[in-house]
Amino acid sequence: MKVLKFGGTSVANAENIRKVAAIVQTAAANEDCVVVLSAMQGVTDTLIEAGRLAELGDDGFIEIIKDAGGRHFAAIKELFPDVPHHSLKEFIEIALKELENLYEGVFLLRELSPRTLDSILSFGELVSTKILSAHLNSIGLENDWKDSREMIRSDSNFGFAAVDFAITNMLIKDYFLASEAKLHILPGFIAVDENGSTTTLGRGGSDYTAAILAGAVEADLLEIWTDVSGMMTADPRFVRNVRQIPRITYREAMELSHFGAKVVYPPTIQPVMAKSIPVWIKNTFAPEDHGTLIEAEAARGSEIIRGITSIDDLCVLSLEGSGMVGIPGFSKRLFDALSRAQINVILITQSSSEHSICVAIEEKFGTLAKTVVDREFEYEINIGKIEPLKVENGFSILALVGDNMKEHTGVSGKMFTTLGQNGINIHAIAQGSSERNISAIINSRDARKAVNTLHEEFFSDGNKQINLYIAGAGTVGTKLIEQIHRQHGYLLNNMRINLRVIGLANSKRTLFDEEGIDLDNWRERLAEPVSNKFKNTKEIAGIIIENNLRNSMFVDITASAEVVEMYPQLLKKSVSVIACNKIACSSEFNNYLHLKDLAREFGANFLFETNVGAGLPVINTLNDLMRSGDVVKRIEAVLSGTLNFVFNNYDGSSSFSEVVRQAQNEGYTEPDPRLDLSGTDVARKILILAREAGYRMEIGDIANASFLPEKCLHGSVDDFYYEIQRQEDHFRRLLDDARNGDHSLKYIASFDKGKAEVGLQTIGPDHNFANLSGKDNAVLFYTNRYSEQPLVIKGAGAGADVTAAGVFADIIRASRN
Numbered sequence: 001m002k003v004l005k006f007g008g009t010s011v012a013n014a015e016n017i018r019k020v021a022a023i024v025q026t027a028a029a030n031e032d033c034v035v036v037l038s039a040m041q042g043v044t045d046t047l048i049e050a051g052r053l054a055e056l057g058d059d060g061f062i063e064i065i066k067d068a069g070g071r072h073f074a075a076i077k078e079l080f081p082d083v084p085h086h087s088l089k090e091f092i093e094i095a096l097k098e099l100e101n102l103y104e105g106v107f108l109l110r111e112l113s114p115r116t117l118d119s120i121l122s123f124g125e126l127v128s129t130k131i132l133s134a135h136l137n138s139i140g141l142e143n144d145w146k147d148s149r150e151m152i153r154s155d156s157n158f159g160f161a162a163v164d165f166a167i168t169n170m171l172i173k174d175y176f177l178a179s180e181a182k183l184h185i186l187p188g189f190i191a192v193d194e195n196g197s198t199t200t201l202g203r204g205g206s207d208y209t210a211a212i213l214a215g216a217v218e219a220d221l222l223e224i225w226t227d228v229s230g231m232m233t234a235d236p237r238f239v240r241n242v243r244q245i246p247r248i249t250y251r252e253a254m255e256l257s258h259f260g261a262k263v264v265y266p267p268t269i270q271p272v273m274a275k276s277i278p279v280w281i282k283n284t285f286a287p288e289d290h291g292t293l294i295e296a297e298a299a300r301g302s303e304i305i306r307g308i309t310s311i312d313d314l315c316v317l318s319l320e321g322s323g324m325v326g327i328p329g330f331s332k333r334l335f336d337a338l339s340r341a342q343i344n345v346i347l348i349t350q351s352s353s354e355h356s357i358c359v360a361i362e363e364k365f366g367t368l369a370k371t372v373v374d375r376e377f378e379y380e381i382n383i384g385k386i387e388p389l390k391v392e393n394g395f396s397i398l399a400l401v402g403d404n405m406k407e408h409t410g411v412s413g414k415m416f417t418t419l420g421q422n423g424i425n426i427h428a429i430a431q432g433s434s435e436r437n438i439s440a441i442i443n444s445r446d447a448r449k450a451v452n453t454l455h456e457e458f459f460s461d462g463n464k465q466i467n468l469y470i471a472g473a474g475t476v477g478t479k480l481i482e483q484i485h486r487q488h489g490y491l492l493n494n495m496r497i498n499l500r501v502i503g504l505a506n507s508k509r510t511l512f513d514e515e516g517i518d519l520d521n522w523r524e525r526l527a528e529p530v531s532n533k534f535k536n537t538k539e540i541a542g543i544i545i546e547n548n549l550r551n552s553m554f555v556d557i558t559a560s561a562e563v564v565e566m567y568p569q570l571l572k573k574s575v576s577v578i579a580c581n582k583i584a585c586s587s588e589f590n591n592y593l594h595l596k597d598l599a600r601e602f603g604a605n606f607l608f609e610t611n612v613g614a615g616l617p618v619i620n621t622l623n624d625l626m627r628s629g630d631v632v633k634r635i636e637a638v639l640s641g642t643l644n645f646v647f648n649n650y651d652g653s654s655s656f657s658e659v660v661r662q663a664q665n666e667g668y669t670e671p672d673p674r675l676d677l678s679g680t681d682v683a684r685k686i687l688i689l690a691r692e693a694g695y696r697m698e699i700g701d702i703a704n705a706s707f708l709p710e711k712c713l714h715g716s717v718d719d720f721y722y723e724i725q726r727q728e729d730h731f732r733r734l735l736d737d738a739r740n741g742d743h744s745l746k747y748i749a750s751f752d753k754g755k756a757e758v759g760l761q762t763i764g765p766d767h768n769f770a771n772l773s774g775k776d777n778a779v780l781f782y783t784n785r786y787s788e789q790p791l792v793i794k795g796a797g798a799g800a801d802v803t804a805a806g807v808f809a810d811i812i813r814a815s816r817n
Contacts, residue, residue, distance in 0.1 A: 002027055003219045005036040005188065005210035009227040010284040011128045012041035013071075014078035019284055021135055023225065028141060028183050034217070035143075036188045036210040037132060039124020040075075043068055044203075047099075047120050054106040061103050069096045072127050079135050088134045095123055114158035118190075118200045122149075125187030125206065133185040144181035148209055151175055152191040154199045161191055161199035163212060165271075172216035186213070204265030211279075215271030222272055222279045224264065229283040230292030231256065231263050234308045234455045238448045243459060245292050245307060252306045252401055253279070253294045255437045258346075259309045259399035269294070304411060305458045306402040310447050311346065315366040315393045316427060319373065320356040323385025330386075331357055337376040343369055347397055347439055349430045358428050360441055366391045395427060396447040399439045400454065406435035415440070418457045421603045422550050423574025424450050445548060453550040462496045466815045467549040469503035471540070472557030473526060475667050476580065477506075479804035480557065485519040487808075497815045502549065503540070510535045512543055541566040545573050553605075553814060555807060556581045559670065567606075571598040576605035578810045580803065585611055586684035589696055605814035612639060612685045613777045613797050615806035620813075621793060622692050625783060632693035634782035635751040636768070636790075639685040641775035641798025642668045642676040643747040648773055650745075656731035657724045668775055668798040672717055679704045679747065682758045686749035689779075690756055697756065705759035707734060707747075738762040744770060768792075775799060 004027060006020050020037075027033050046068055050061035072092055076085055102120050106112045126147070133145040151171040154161035176184075188206025191199045201208045207224055214222040231253070232242040248256075250273040257266040263281055272279055279294040324330045331350070334357065338345060347360040361369060373389040380386045405411045412431065415438060419426060428441040442450055456465060468484075470477060484499055491497040500516035504526055511517060511526045518525070535543070537560075544552060553576040556563050564584045567577050577599070579585070585592050585608050599606035612618045625632065638644055645668050650659045660677065663669050675681045683702045690697045706713075709730055712723045724731070738745050743762040746769050750757055763770055772778055777797025780790035796802045 001032045001034065001217055001219045002221045002223065003034045003036065003210050003214040003217075004223045004225060005207060006038065006225045006284060007206070007227065008038040008041035008043070010225055011037055011039075011132065014075045016284070017075065017079060017132055017135060020132060020225070021139060021141070023284065023287055024136065024183070025139070025141055027223075031220075032182050034184045034186065034210075034213055034219070035129075035132070036148075036186050036206055036213065037125060037129045038188055038206040040071060040128050043071070043124040043128075044121055047123060048117070050103060051106060051112045051117055051120055054103045055110055055112040057107065057110060059107070061107065062100075065096065065099055065103065068123075072131065075131055076134075079131070080138065083138070085134060088130060091130050092127055095127055099123055115156075115197055118158045118161075119198045121200055122187075122190045122198050125189050129185050129187045136183070136185070141183060142181070143183035143185050144179055145185045146175065148186045148188065149190055149192040149198060152201075152209065152212060154191040154193055154201070156193040156195070156197065156199065158197075158199055160202045161193070163191065163201070163208075165212075168212060169216040172213060176217055202265070202267070204268075207265035207268040208271075211268045211271040214277050215275050218275055219277055222277055223282055224268075224279060225282050225284045226263060227283065227285060228263060228281075229286055229289035230281045231307065233306075233459050234451050235262075235310070238310075238451045239455045241460070242455070244290070246290055247293045247295065248306055249403055250279075250294055250296060251436060252403055255399065255401040256307045256309050259311055259397060259401070259437070259439065263292075264294075303459070304402055304404045304408045305400050306404075308451055308454050308458070309399050309401065310451055311397045312444055312447060313363045314346065314360045314395045314397060314441070314444075315363045315369075315391055316358060316360055316395050316441060317366075317369055317373070318356060318358050318390040318392070319377075319386060320390070321380070321384075321386025322355065323380055324357075325355055333376055334359070334373060337372045338369060341365075341368055341372045343372075347428075347430050347441065349428045358441075360395065360397055360428075363393050363395075366393060392427075394444050395441050396444045397439055398442055398447065398450050398454070399437055400458070401437050403436055405438070412438050414457065415454060418453055419450055421574065422449060422453045423572075423602055423604070424453070449548045449550050456550065463492060463498045464496060464815060465498045465500060465551060466811070467500055467502045467547075467552045468555060468811065469505075469540075469544055469552065470501060470555045470557065471505045471560075471563050472555075472580070473504055473506040474557070475800040476803050476807070477557045479800045480555070480807050481519055481522060483804055483808050484811075488519075491812070495812070495816075497812065499811070499815075502547070502552075503544065505535070505540060510540060512547075514547060514549070537562050537566050541569050544570060544575060548573075551815070552576070553578055553811060555811065557807065559583070567595055568598055571595065571604045571606060572602055574602045574604045576607075576814045578807060578814060579606070579608040580610045580807050582608075582611045582681070582684045582688070584608070585688045585691070586699060589691065589698055592691060605817055607810040607814055608688075609810050610803050610806035611688050613779065613793070613795075613806075614641065614799065615802035615804075615809070616777060616779070616793055616795050616797060617809075618689070618777075618779050618793050619692055621791070622689065622781065625781065625785075625791075626692070626694060630783045630785050632781060632783050633752075633787070635686070635689055635693070635749075635780065636782075637686065637689070637749045637779040638746055638769050638772055638777055639682045639749050639779070639797065640676055640747055641777055641796065642670075642673070643682070644772055644777065645775040645798065646677075647745040647747065650731070650735060652732065652735060655725060655728050657721055657728065660724065661721065667800045672720075674708070674713060674717075674720055677708055678706050678713060679758045682747060682749050683756075686751055686756050686758060690751050693751075695751075695754055697754075701756065703755075703757035703759070705757070707760040734760070746770075746772070 050064040054061040153164040153167040188209035231245045234242050236242045254269045257264045282291040283289050343365045345359045350357040370389050370391050424446045426440045430439045504511045509526050555578045557580045609619050645663050669676050709727050748761045775798040778794040782790045
């Protein structure tokens with residue numbers, strides 16, 4: 001014999017009922033079958049809503065009853081278009097009349113007792129099964145409809161009744177032994193107590209009904225038909241690339257269902273597990289899909305974890321106090337107090353010092369729990385032995401489930417490391433001695449991120465998804481986006497890195513798309529005036545934090561001090577920061593140090609390779625020297641691709657003003673060229689190198705001998721160009737003085753013995769920097785290991801392409817950490 005149970009979506013309307021009938025017809029052709037149904041989708045919730053309205057004295061319940069009846073009559077009309085089904089209609093009309101009487105009583109008394117509510121809720125299952133039974137008869141499938149309340153006995157705990165299995169099993173066996181029918185239709189969810197009052201088995205209780213029947217008759221198989229193709233490795237509402245679980249053990253299924261997996265009602269497993277009856281989760285709307293088979297021993301694959309799940313809307317109760325240490329009975333009293341108040345404990349953890357015990361319960365019971373526990377320990381609280389019960393809301397339980405965990409070391413370490421790297425704080429931890437489940441209590445706002453992060457770690461094909469937010473969509477930003485788009489396939493196939501741009505911002509517009517921005521048309525989308533209004537940096541940071549996506553990175557390709565103010569709050573949320581912007585690392589030393597400390601503390605990356613030398617590996621090389629124990633003694637460098645370009649191209653054939661404008665047009669200068677020409681930008685760069693070399697310095701400590709006349713430093717950029725044109729004689733004299741000695745002009749930064757300076761110098765043909773051409777940069781590190789022949793880094797130090805490439809390299813570096 002086979003037992004088939006169909007959920008509410010499976011019988012939501014006439015079309016779906018026909019699908020159920022087709023499945024039943026196929027099954028009944030081969031063996032005797034028992035079919036258990038839920039109410040039509042949404043009917044139970046509707047009946048509860050009507051009851052609450054009646055209790056409040058709102059006659060809106062009348063219309064709700066009419067609508068509920070109308071749904072069922074509409075299904076009948078569609079299923080039996082040519083034959084007026086009087087007996088079925090009469091059954092529903094009688095049931096509706098009983099409903100009206102119950103609601104009228106609630107309306108008059110202004111009281112909806114659990115007993116009355118259970119009587120009301122029986123309507124949905126009774127009527128849905130009657131309709132299916134009649135439809136099966138109409139297509140030639142004779143069946144016996146049976147009211148489950150005639151067989152399933154329970155206690156009087158209305159709303160969540162406990163089954164009396166001794167009586168129930170006997171009544172079920174007697175019925176099936178006496179029946180000659182090959183096909184049986186029964187309503188799920190409902191039972192009856194010893195007084196004959198209707199009870200219900202808890203929301204989802206139709207699964208339980210089917211399992212009770214399967215266990216009693218020792219069925220060959222229990223099939224649970226839903227609207228999904230079995231159990232998944234995670235909630236598909238949270239995770240996009242979930243996997244279907246083909247086979248799973250009873251105990252794994254119980255763990256997953258207990259900790260939030262919605263496919264199977266938690267009590268369902270016990271009656272069938274006791275008789276080793278397999279359970280097959282199938283999809284009514286895709287019956288050819290394999291689904292999930294639940295059995296005593298599932299085939300063991302390579303996966304250590306079978307599934308990841310979570311429960312939301314929980315509160316954490318903490319009982320603490322030095323008076324608990326070494327004194328037996330505190331735990332018992334706590335659980336007794338909660339039990340008397342009918343509060344279910346979902347998770348328990350206790351410190352080994354016995355100083356505290358922590359439990360998780362449904363959030364809606366938090367206030368009641370505090371009342372009953374504080375009453376239980378009133379004496380101990382008054383004398384200071386323990387603290388009043390602490391109740392904290394807004395938590396979720398995250399659970400890893402899998403029988404294979406007990407044979408593999410390091411699973412919990414991997415779990416906690418992965419969560420920590422994504423800034424997810426763990427409030428409490430629990431693991432059973434069976435090693436089948438590792439549970440952690442986390443903040444609810446992190447639940448989605450946590451499930452995605454762990455699913456990627458334990459179930460992905462090795463790809464790591466990186467979510468990028470890019471501030472600055474100008475010349476460098478555009479090049480970076482082009483490089484990311486062009487290299488996406490390479491990174492995915494060769495490095496298992498899946499880069500997604502989630503957010504873009506420029507000075508006028510912001511664009512966010514949690515599913516990833518299409519990089520083929522990002523310009524058009526960013527330009528949309530209505531949906532992408534400019535958001536200030538506080539709003540942008542808020543959106544990034546609110547999105548709370550795993551492996552998030554913020555890329556700053558601006559020159560904005562306001563954007564830099566976002567860094568601390570992002571780093572505190574474990575959002576890595578990739579900074580092309582030099583303001584942060586050249587700001588006050590304590591601020592620079594604070595940002596680096598935050599990155600270390602919260603497991604985020606703070607990388608800024610392009611602060612010095614554009615795409616050249618200057619900072620990374622310096623870091624490697626320091627990490628390996630070398631000591632930097634002296635640095636000499638040409639750090640401005642702009643200034644090198646300018647003085648390499650200023651030969652007297654064009655004015656100094658024209659050469660500077662050419663450099664700006666080719667993308668080598670800052671938006672305001674004076675930052676480059678005044679030496680401010682070079683001073684920032686040598687400052688950053690000195691700090692990365694381990695020296696405490698401020699920008700004011702760097703000597704800057706500017707070659708620009710004072711008048712060039714004031715006014716707008718247009719004023720600047722006007723003034724340097726007027727000062728052409730000054731620049732020509734600098735050039736001529738250098739040429740007279742067969743020298744050339746280079747803007748050089750140097751650091752030696754804790755002191756730094758920048759300035760224009762005339763150098764001879766044998767100087768290390770004499771042959772630097774175009775926009776090249778060069779950095780010479782003199783260290784303990786490289787004392788006579790310096791370590792030299794040389795190459796293009798300006799330009800949108802190389803700068804973007806340097807930022808891109810930082811993104812990849814952070815992605816691999």
